[in-house]
Amino acid sequence: MTALMSLTNVSKNFGGLAVISDVSFDVPAGARMALIGPNGAGKTTIFNLISGVYEPSEGEIRLEGREISATPSRERIGLGIARSFQNIRLMPHLSVLENVMLGQQSRAGSLKDMLSPLSFLGKSKWRQEAEDLLDQMGLGTFPGEVVATLPYGIRKKIEVVRALVAKPKILMLDEPAAGLNNTETANLKDFLMKIAASGVTLIVVEHDMSLVRSLCDHAVVLNFGEKIYDGPTADVQKDPAVLEAYLGMRHAGKADSAKEATDVA
Numbered sequence: 001m002t003a004l005m006s007l008t009n010v011s012k013n014f015g016g017l018a019v020i021s022d023v024s025f026d027v028p029a030g031a032r033m034a035l036i037g038p039n040g041a042g043k044t045t046i047f048n049l050i051s052g053v054y055e056p057s058e059g060e061i062r063l064e065g066r067e068i069s070a071t072p073s074r075e076r077i078g079l080g081i082a083r084s085f086q087n088i089r090l091m092p093h094l095s096v097l098e099n100v101m102l103g104q105q106s107r108a109g110s111l112k113d114m115l116s117p118l119s120f121l122g123k124s125k126w127r128q129e130a131e132d133l134l135d136q137m138g139l140g141t142f143p144g145e146v147v148a149t150l151p152y153g154i155r156k157k158i159e160v161v162r163a164l165v166a167k168p169k170i171l172m173l174d175e176p177a178a179g180l181n182n183t184e185t186a187n188l189k190d191f192l193m194k195i196a197a198s199g200v201t202l203i204v205v206e207h208d209m210s211l212v213r214s215l216c217d218h219a220v221v222l223n224f225g226e227k228i229y230d231g232p233t234a235d236v237q238k239d240p241a242v243l244e245a246y247l248g249m250r251h252a253g254k255a256d257s258a259k260e261a262t263d264v265a
Helices: 043-051 073-079 096-107 111-118 125-136 152-164 182-197 209-215 233-238 240-247 249-264
Strands: 003-014 017-028 032-036 058-063 081-084 170-174 201-205 218-223 226-232
Touching (some): 017 043, 032 043, 073 081, 081 152, 096 125, 096 152, 125 152, 152 170, 152 182, 201 209, 209 233, 218 233, 218 240, 226 233, 226 240, 233 240
Parallel strands (some): 081 170
């Protein structure tokens, strides 16, 4: 696959503290990539570097060959990078449709364009687009509902749809399954697979490994700000460095011994 985005020798320091150290990886176009690792591994910092919240201390980030390391976050949305957050950031007092239409502001080119998506005088092209996307994503029965009245799992999906109206090439999801039960997580997985099938590249930070295995085809694993694995999701839980990061040296050794015994048997 062609690399849609590349991180090359990226480091991020806060004062004397190195949070990310010399991390490189490619995000192929059309990939469903997981960015995983223990708590404090640097996953959210990588998300913030990609989305423009932070600039790298060293290294570069390229999108379709264009260097974007110093590009402001608001401009990166226009270039095709959108994200959702672990904590839902919808406007709870607004309707589903109004929340989704707020996501269209990133495509506004003037004050008139900025205000027109929220104009409810007739069927604007913006409103029609938002309604069509809700229908396409299986949320067409909720457009007039106030967000605060809806189940948590539905609100998670609405936040993803709001990111989608920016027409991203890359959609970054920060722990999309956090707070969901098993049924909601399964529904979310089907929902995200549908988004991926539409051509959007996914990068997912997630602790639910069952969701990672069923959704993602590639994984990058971080530990203490360093990349320790970059390869197929199917093999990630067999990697010795990953086992050590999650289980510790002693338990990783036991896991390897058990695997060897199973292989011999």
